[in-house]
Amino acid sequence: MMKNFLEVAKDFAYTECARVGPPPRQHIDLPMGAALKLAKELESKGQLVNTNIVRAGICLMDCMIGEALEQGRLEDHVKMSLEKANELMAQSDVGEEAKENIRHCILEHHGVKKFYSIESEICCNADCYKFASVEGFIYAFRNLSDIPEKKLAGLLREKLEEKWNALTFDFCKDELRPQYEIIKKILRYLDNSLVVEK
Numbered sequence: 142m143m144k145n146f147l148e149v150a151k152d153f154a155y156t157e158c159a160r161v162g163p164p165p166r167q168h169i170d171l172p173m174g175a176a177l178k179l180a181k182e183l184e185s186k187g188q189l190v191n192t193n194i195v196r197a198g199i200c201l202m203d204c205m206i207g208e209a210l211e212q213g214r215l216e217d218h219v220k221m222s223l224e225k226a227n228e229l230m231a232q233s234d235v236g237e238e239a240k241e242n243i244r245h246c247i248l249e250h251h252g253v254k255k256f257y258s259i260e261s262e263i264c265c266n267a268d269c270y271k272f273a274s275v276e277g278f279i280y281a282f283r284n285l286s287d288i289p290e291k292k293l294a295g296l297l298r299e300k301l302e303e304k305w306n307a308l309t310f311d312f313c314k315d316e317l318r319p320q321y322e323i324i325k326k327i328l329r330y331l332d333n334s335l336v337v338e339k
């Protein structure tokens with residue numbers, strides 16, 4: 142039954158990408174891959190992880206960000222995504238415990254002092270790959286090409302630091318540290334653009 146809901150959540154997230162994007166589709170696929178890799182690593186150390194909850198959380202945590210941006214309410218995207226998730230879950234047969242866990246995956250995906258669950262902590266760490274990995278950085282440049290380079294560089298620098306500081310798992314910090322350093326260097330070079338006139 143959770144499988145059906147996963148299809149619903151994924152369908153909704155992808156449909157929104159196609160309708161309003163951002164987020165680009167890769168901003169679902171990339172954290173999904175990162176989250177599943179991290180879950181595997183934690184499981185290999187004896188930690189129990191419900192990967193269905195993680196998958197649902199990744200699909201839904203930013204599912205209304207495109208709509209929020211369109212309405213000029215980016216800061217409300219977590220609230221809006223939660224409302225949409227509640228609406229989708231109300232029509233499903235997902236159990237109450239799983240629903241509460243998925244809600245927290247959405248609510249806490251930008252980081253929190255104490256995570257509700259391991260699944261929620263995984264979603265938060267995976268979200269960081271959107272801006273703190275080389276792959277995420279390249280997707281951002283490709284997908285936000287209507288923003289002038291310098292402005293985009295500033296935006297990405299902000300996101301890079303925010304996401305680097307939100308990481309809690311050493312496994313992710315170790316994986317992302319060299320990428321974080323490279324992105325920082327690239328942004329520094331962009332600051333010293335050689336283009337004299339535009």
Ligand SMILES: [Fe+2]
Pocket residue numbers: 202203218250251
């Ligand atoms: Fe978000």
